[in-house]
Each structure stands twice: as structure tokens, then as C-alpha cells.
Amino acid sequence: MKLGFIGCGVISVAHLEGLAHLKKLNKQTFELTAVCDLRLERAEAFASEVEKQLGKRPEVFTDYRVMLDQQGLDAVSILLDHDLHHLVAEDCFAAGVHVQMQKPLAISPSFGRKMSADAKKYGKILTLSEPSVLGASNVAMVRAVKEGLIGSVYMMIDYAAVTLERKFFAGTAWRHMKGRAGAGWINDHGVHRTHFFTEVNGPIKEVFAYTDIFEKQLSDGINTITPTGEDTSVTVFRFENGGLGHWMCSTAAHGEKMGGVWIYGSNGCLRPGQHAVMGDGQVIPMSELIERYAQNVVDDPFAHSYVELAEAITEQRRPISSAERGLEALSVVFAALESATTGQPVRVEEIIHGEKHVYEDTVLEEMNAGRP
Template sequence: MNIGFIGCGVISTAHLEGLEELKKANRETFELSAVCDLNENRANAFAATAEERLGKRPTVYTDYKKMIDEENLDAVSVLLDHDLHHIVAEDCFAAGIHVQMQKPLAISPYYGRKILADAKKYGRVLTVSEPSVLGAENVAMARAIKDGIIGSVNLLMDYVTVTLHRTFFAGTAWRHLKGRAGAGWINDHGVHRTHMFTEVNGPIREVFAYTEIFEKELSDGNTTIRPTGEDTSVTVFRFDNGGLGHWMCSTAAHGETMGGVWIYGSKGCFRPGKHIALANGQTIPVGDLIMQYAPEVAAHPFAHSYVELWEAISDRIVPISSGERGLEALSIVYAALESALIGHPVKVEDIMNGVRHAYEDTVVKEMIPERKSPLI
């Protein structure tokens, strides 16, 4: 099948690595036949890298509508700013093309529901390329926890701080403006975490958070912005199964950064990326878990994302990283943001169904007018 990339920015090269892994392993994979970026130089440089890695130069476009008209594409990967996801997805579905979306599924839950509805309307496949639940290591973790390796999960803690030196995350100013990115780092980074939380321990029922914008101005020397997206959030939540969570992230930390995830169950502790420490003193390395629980899964999360897309198109297999799960991850983030705004805990279901949307309204207000769809 032929695939096109729309957007050749920061994350696109990691997707080439995924396709390359599949090609080297002689697994069925997509041919990257076209790429598109508004920035022609970037698109050309990316096409050259693609040729080096995959052996064929994709055709370059600067207009994605032209690309989907002229190319014989089965699928696209949408690698664009969050406020464009719903627009480009609809155009691709309407042209009969399946879509792999980058996280977050959409700029906000309303637009996430729109993407799901459009996929259904046009009968096309939608997957989300969410690396925190894909790839052998992450799949092994989720399967081992669901298998009861650490007993019933009762506490999950996830902390990360980074320093931006008051410039932009990944060199992109749009990430700090909620009308473009949906929120601050709690959304851009946060959906990875919330997607993983629910993958290992089921739905989250209720969330409470405090959020803040500590750094009122960011600049890379050329562009200066006043961020409207939060740079720091401290969140507590309760899973449907009664387990509790404590989650914190900040891009406004200076001097020393920190990070780590601890998943505690009745029989032991899972340290993602490291090991399991069981109450009986046994330590199980991640490598052993992969051999036991996910030997057939591609190692690279993005390689796995293309396997999921392929199988969803050709065999109608429901992907691990589905649009529905992407909407759930996004809704947990928005539940945190809603609670920080109104000062009360918020049920994730109320955000997912559109019952509560006070924070979302502030995002929609800041969106570029021509990127808004009429709200139902």
C-alpha cells in the first residue's frame, strides 16, 4: 500500500525509522510514495533522507490537497500542528484515504469526536500513532500488568520536569499557544501519559488538577511569545478500579530535571523502561518481559504503528492505539484542565461526551477562525 506524509517536521524522521525497521525485517510495510510540507526546502530535505533510508525518493508536494488528488494513496500519516488535525483528516477521509493521526488525536475533545465521526461517515480507518502504548516494550508492559504480574494496581505515579531555558519546546512556538496546541505541555506530552495510564489499568473516572503558566514570556531570539498554554500541572486522579494516580509535568523547571514512573500493585512495583520489583525480592528485567509477553511485536513504536495501520486496513483488526483510545487520553487531559479552571474534580466521561467544556471553550476562542468548525 502507498502512504503519504503530511508534515515533514520534528517527528517525521522517527517515522522513517519505523518504516525502515519493517523494511529491514522484510515485514509487510507501506511504500512512502509522497511527502508534503508547506516549507518546500524541508519537504525536499526530508524526501532525500527518505530515499537514503528506504531506497526510493517520495514525490514532494507543498499542498496536501494536490497530493491526495494526484497520488494513488491508500493512507496518510498526519504529522501537523494540533489545530489542523481535524481539517486534514476530513479531507483525506473524503478522498477515500485511511488516516494515521499523531497524538493528540485533535486539538480538543470536540474536534476528536469530529474526527471519529468523519472516519465513520466515510468508512475509512483511523489509528493514532501513540508510542507510549506501541512497540514491544510498551505492549509487554501492558500485557504483563493485565496478566496480574504486580497484582491489582492501586497507585500510579508519573513525574517529569524539563527545562526549556525560556525558549520553545522542540523549537516550535505553536506548542505554547492553546489556540494552536489545545493547552500547554500537559496536552502535548500529557496525552502520552494518560494513554499509557488507561492502557495498563483501565479507564480513569475522576480528575483534579492545579495548573500554572510560570513563564510568561518565551523567545528563541527571533520570535517572542506570551504562552497561553500551561507550563506546569499537578494532577490527582482515580481509576474506575479504585486505584489512585498522582501525575505532574513541567517545562518550567531550572537547574535540575527529574522524571520517573512507578506503578504499584498488590504484589510489586513496575518501573517502565527498567524492571519489575516484586514483593518476594525478585527483579524481572524488561527484556525478559518482552520475550514472555510481546515477542512478535515490532520493537520501534512507530514501526508498530504502521503494522497496526496495515492490519486495520487489510484485516479490520482493531488497533491498540485506536481513535477511541486517543479521544479517551485527550479527555483525561481536558478533565484536568477543566478542574483546574472550575476548582472541582471532573469526571472524564463528562468531558468525553461534551457535557463539560468550560476549558475547551477558552481554546476554541483562541483558535485561528478558519480552522474552527461550527460547534454542535
């Protein structure tokens, strides 16, 4: 099947490596025949890298609509800023092309609902590339919990604090503006975690959070911005099955960064990407967990995302990382943001179905005011 990339920025490199990984394994999924970026020099440089890694140079475009018209693509991966996800996805569906979207599914839940409805309307597949639930290591952890390795999950903890020293995350100013990124890092990074939490332990029922913007100016030395997205959030939540969670994201830490995820159950603890430690002290390394639970899954999460997209198209197989699960993850983030705005606990269902949207309205307001 013929694949196109729309956007050749930071994450496109990991996607190319995923496709190269599949090529090495001799797994047939897609041929990357076209790439597009508004910035011609970026698209050209990326096309050269594709040629180096996959052996064939893709056609280069600066207008994705022209690419859709001329290339007879089966699918595209959309690798763009969050405020463009729903707009570009609809154009792709209308052109008869299946879509893999990057996390977060959309800038906010109402647009996530719209994208799923558009996919249905045009009869096209929409999958999400969410690396935190894809690849052998992540799939093994989820299956291990579901098969009872650590017993019932009592508590999930995630701390993520990075030290930007008042510069831009990943060199991108847009990530700090809620009109383009939906929120601050709690959305950009947070959906990785909320998607993982809910994949491991089922739906989250209720959320309470505090958020703040501590750093009033950020700069890369050329551009200076006044961020509108939260740089720090501290959240507590309860799963529908009774388990509790504590979750923190911050891009305002100075000096020392920190991070980690812990999943505590009635019989042991799982450390994603590392190992499981059982109540009797036995340590089970990740390699053994993969051997036990995910032998049939490719290692690289981005490679896995293309296996999922191909199987969804050719076999109508439901992907692990579906648009519906992406909407749920995004809605947990927006439940936290809604809670921090209103000072009340918020049920995730109320966000999924659009019953509460005080915070989301502020995103739409900034988005509708246009890009600076």
C-alpha cells in the first residue's frame, strides 16, 4: 500500500525508523511514496533520509491537497500541530485515504468526536499512533496486568518533570499555546500517560487537579512567547474498578528533572520499560515479560503502529491504539483541566460526551482568534 507523510518535523524521524525496522524484518505494510511539509527544505531533507533508509526517494510536496490529488495514496500519517489534526484528517478522508493520526488524537475532545464521525461518514480507517501502548514492551506490561501477574491494581503513579530552563519543549513554541496544542505539556505528554493508565487498568471514573503557568515567558533566543498552556499539573484520580492514581506533569522544573511510572497491585509492582517486582522480592526483567506475554509483537512502537494501520485496512482488525481509546485518553486530560478550572472533581464520561467544557471553550476561543 502507498503511504504519504504530512509533516516532516521532530517525530517524522521516529516514524521513518519504524518503517525501516519493518523493512529489516521483511514485514510488508506500506511503501512511503510521498512526503509533504510546508517548508520545502525540510521535506527535501526528509526525502533524502527516506531514500537512505528505505532505498527509494519519495515525491516531495508542500501542499498536502496536491499530494492527495496526484499520488493515489492508500493511507497517510498526519504528523502536524494539534490544531490541524481534525482539518487535515477530514480532507484525507474526503480524498478516499485512510489516516494514522499522531497523539493527541485532536486538540480537544469535541474535535476528537468530529474526527471519528468523519472517518465513519467517509468509510475510512482512523488509527492513532500512541507509542505508550504499542511495541512489545508496552503490550507485554498491559497483558501481564490483565492476566493477573501483580493482582488487582490498587495504585498507579506517574511523575514527569522536565527542565527546559525557560526554552521551548522540543524546540517548538506552539506546544506552549493552548490555541495550538489544546493545553500545555499535560496534553502533549499527558495523553501518553492517560492512554497507558486506561489501557492497563480500564476506564478512569473521576479526576481532580490543580494546574498553573509558573513561567510567564519562554524564549529560544530568537522568539519570546507568553505561554497560555499550563506548565505544571498535579492530578489525583479514581479508576472505575476502584484503583487510585496520582499523576504530575511539569515543564517548569529547574536543576534536576525526574520521572517514572509505578503500577502497584495486590501481589507486586510493575515498572514500565524496566521490570516487575513481586511481593516475595522476585524481579522479572522486561525481556522475560516480553517472552511470556508479547512474543508476537514487534519491538518498535512506531513500527507496530504501521502494522496496526495495515491490519485495520486489509483485515478490518480493531487496533490496540484506536481513535476511540485516543478520545478516552484525551478526555482524561481534559477532565483534569476542567477540574482545575472549576475547582470541582470531574467525571471523565462528562468530558467524553461533551457535557462539561468550560476549559475546552477557552481553547476554542484562542484557536478561533487565529494563529499569532
